[in-house]
Amino acid sequence: MAFIEIRNLFKRFKKVVAVNHIELEVNEGEMLTLLGPSGCGKTTTLRCIAGLEKPEEGDIVIDGKPMLSQGFVEPSKRGIGMVFQNYAVWPHMKVYKNIIYGLKLQRIPKQEMHEKAQQVLELVGLDGLEERYPVQLSGGQQQRVALARALVGNPKVLLLDEPLSNLDAKLREELRFEIKSLVRRMGITSVYVTHDQAEAMVISDRIAVMDSGNVVQIGTPLEIYDKPANRFVADFIGTMNFMAGEVVQVLQDTEAVYVRTEFSEKMLCKTPSITATTPGEEVYASIRPEDVEVFAEPPQGKENLFKGTIAHKAYLGNFLYFFVSVNGTMIRVQVPHHLPQEEGQELYLFLNPEKCMILL
Amino acid sequence: MIFIATLVLLIPVVLGLAAFSRRWVLEPFPTDWTLENFRLILLESPGLIKNSFKFSLIALLFGIGFGLPAAYLIVRTRMPGRDALDFVITLMLAFPGIAVGVSYLLGFWKTTPIPLADSWIIMALALFARRLPYFLRMAHASYLQLDISLEEASEVSGAGKIRTFFNISLPLLLKGVLVGVVMFFIMAFQEISTAVFLYQGGWETLPIGIYLDWHRGMEFGIAAAKAFLMIVITFILLLIISRISGGVLKAAWGPGGT
Numbered sequence: 055m056a057f058i059e060i061r062n063l064f065k066r067f068k069k070v071v072a073v074n075h076i077e078l079e080v081n082e083g084e085m086l087t088l089l090g091p092s093g094c095g096k097t098t099t100l101r102c103i104a105g106l107e108k109p110e111e112g113d114i115v116i117d118g119k120p121m122l123s124q125g126f127v128e129p130s131k132r133g134i135g136m137v138f139q140n141y142a143v144w145p146h147m148k149v150y151k152n153i154i155y156g157l158k159l160q161r162i163p164k165q166e167m168h169e170k171a172q173q174v175l176e177l178v179g180l181d182g183l184e185e186r187y188p189v190q191l192s193g194g195q196q197q198r199v200a201l202a203r204a205l206v207g208n209p210k211v212l213l214l215d216e217p218l219s220n221l222d223a224k225l226r227e228e229l230r231f232e233i234k235s236l237v238r239r240m241g242i243t244s245v246y247v248t249h250d251q252a253e254a255m256v257i258s259d260r261i262a263v264m265d266s267g268n269v270v271q272i273g274t275p276l277e278i279y280d281k282p283a284n285r286f287v288a289d290f291i292g293t294m295n296f297m298a299g300e301v302v303q304v305l306q307d308t309e310a311v312y313v314r315t316e317f318s319e320k321m322l323c324k325t326p327s328i329t330a331t332t333p334g335e336e337v338y339a340s341i342r343p344e345d346v347e348v349f350a351e352p353p354q355g356k357e358n359l360f361k362g363t364i365a366h367k368a369y370l371g372n373f374l375y376f377f378v379s380v381n382g383t384m385i386r387v388q389v390p391h392h393l394p395q396e397e398g399q400e401l402y403l404f405l406n407p408e409k410c411m412i413l414l
Numbered sequence: 415m416i417f418i419a420t421l422v423l424l425i426p427v428v429l430g431l432a433a434f435s436r437r438w439v440l441e442p443f444p445t446d447w448t449l450e451n452f453r454l455i456l457l458e459s460p461g462l463i464k465n466s467f468k469f470s471l472i473a474l475l476f477g478i479g480f481g482l483p484a485a486y487l488i489v490r491t492r493m494p495g496r497d498a499l500d501f502v503i504t505l506m507l508a509f510p511g512i513a514v515g516v517s518y519l520l521g522f523w524k525t526t527p528i529p530l531a532d533s534w535i536i537m538a539l540a541l542f543a544r545r546l547p548y549f550l551r552m553a554h555a556s557y558l559q560l561d562i563s564l565e566e567a568s569e570v571s572g573a574g575k576i577r578t579f580f581n582i583s584l585p586l587l588l589k590g591v592l593v594g595v596v597m598f599f600i601m602a603f604q605e606i607s608t609a610v611f612l613y614q615g616g617w618e619t620l621p622i623g624i625y626l627d628w629h630r631g632m633e634f635g636i637a638a639a640k641a642f643l644m645i646v647i648t649f650i651l652l653l654i655i656s657r658i659s660g661g662v663l664k665a666a667w668g669p670g671g672t
Contacts, residue, residue: 104566104570105569105570128569128574129566129569129570130569130570130571130572130573130574132570135570136566136567136570138566139563140561140563142561142563142566142567143567144564144568146585146586155568155571155573155581156571156572159571159572159577200567203567203571204570207571207572
């Protein structure tokens with residue numbers, strides 16, 4: 055049985071549906087990320103787990119105890135730790151007081167309280183700053199205080215609501231790894247909310263991608279990247295070329311599909327577990343920019359080979375983007391940064407059928 | 415600049431000259447200096463000072479007791495009718511003091527179901543009602559500035575709503591509310607337009623005393639001394655508040671804090 059079970063959760067604000075009957079399970083000790091664009095319902099879901107929002111329908115079960123169906127359990131009684139986007143460190147208390155706040159409420163003996171606080175301060179790398187006020191700390195340090203405060207009571211569940219999005223890029227990357235290793239070491243079941251797909255990929259054991267109140271796909275970062283469930287997921291995670299077209303032929307035995315697109319009569323898509331389709335259906339033949347191979351001269355015996363012209367060239371340091379126009383359709387290609395081709399030059403694109411997927 | 419300064423500073427200067435002198439009428443400056451006026455006030459009508467403090471303080475307690483929860487309801491809850499509450503309280507701003515005084519006098523008259531006008535509590539009640547919108551607005555503003563996640567973080571840490579209010583909200587609201595409290599007190603302390611209709615013998619406040627002295631004629635020195643006293647009291651209050659908000663709170667928020 056999963057550690058956190060979300061059953062048929064429904065929450066709306068006036069007429070706007072924020073969470074639309076979702077089902078979700080978080081396993082014990084796992085870090086699950088809710089990922090999606092703003093307004094997709096990820097934060098509302100998290101706040102429902104925390105008890106900061108009251109959903110209209112459904113139930114949330116934490117460690118076997120229902121939070122809604124047998125009477126609403128107040129946030130203070132749920133045994134959770136939470137980290138907020140804007141730190142929410144109490145400005146009128148010193149770091150130490152911020153951290154022991156929850157322990158004090160539990161009437162834990164002073165000595166034990168002190169030990170726990172010291173432990174967690176060391177864990178987040180804040181020892182020595184106990185007597186500072188939050189305004190005397192940097193943003194990153196304040197978020198560490200918030201993290202320490204959330205962890206000090208050994209919560210059953212740790213909830214993180216975009217904890218890094220107020221920090222600068224460098225620090226964000228650094229703290230990602232820190233949070234991941236910290237949470238993993240402590241083995242706390244955690245739910246992490248972010249709109250940053252790179253962050254989600256790095257930090258999570260599993261990702262639940264959300265779109266307008268629904269969970270669209272759940273899986274490991276690898277599964278979600280390699281086998282996106284639909285066009286939305288493929289577009290949101292990483293970059294994808296979408297070529298609108300129509301299915302012309304389905305080859306049952308090899309699980310391959312021929313698609314007619316704007317620039318070609320027949321394009322072969324072979325990725326297994328592709329969405330089941332029938333001839334005549336409108337689909338998107340899709341391929342990631344790094345899966346497109348480029349050739350100066352056409353190689354022999356390859357299907358899905360198209361000739362195009364480089365319309366734009368974008369230098370991104372460790373690699374190049376070519377925006378290649380194939381009969382008017384723009385295809386983005388990621389190539390090594392040393393390729394000599396310039397804008398206006400022609401080249402051949404090989405859209406490997408094994409990497410081509412069909413999305414709706 | 416000079417013009418404005420003249421308008422402001424003329425008041426304490428003229429009042430001061432009048433308060434510390436006898437029969438200053440025809441000369442450009444008084445010639446007969448004295449403390450007699452203050453002696454008379456303190457000996458003959460200490461009740462005025464006492465009443466002023468009593469009514470204003472009770473009005474203030476009403477104000478805090480009602481204004482803070484009202485601000486909480488308006489800002490923090492989705493209670494139906496909270497906009498109406500806000501509107502009704504703010505509507506009070508539209509009524510001049512005279513209107514409040516006269517309507518309370520008639521509405522709470524001896525023969526009405528609620529004969530409050532017969533008790534001195536009406537004085538405090540009127541001061542409270544008249545200045546409530548100011549207090550509410552200030553409490554409202556400081557509530558709006560208080561990030562809700564600070565309160566939520568406390569709840570998640572294991573504190574209930576009431577504990578969260580006392581541990582987190584109240585200390586953080588204090589700065590904004592404290593200024594509101596003192597402004598409320600000063601305004602109640604100086605109020606005359608409402609009070610002058612409602613007072614009965616023995617309920618006179620300092621402003622009413624000044625008015626009566628003037629009305630009886632030729633007690634200008636005593637009236638000026640009372641006004642001067644009010645200014646001093648107000649000034650001391652302002653000084654205290656600037657010390658509190660600049661001193662204690664600054665330390666609590668750390669250097670460079672807001």
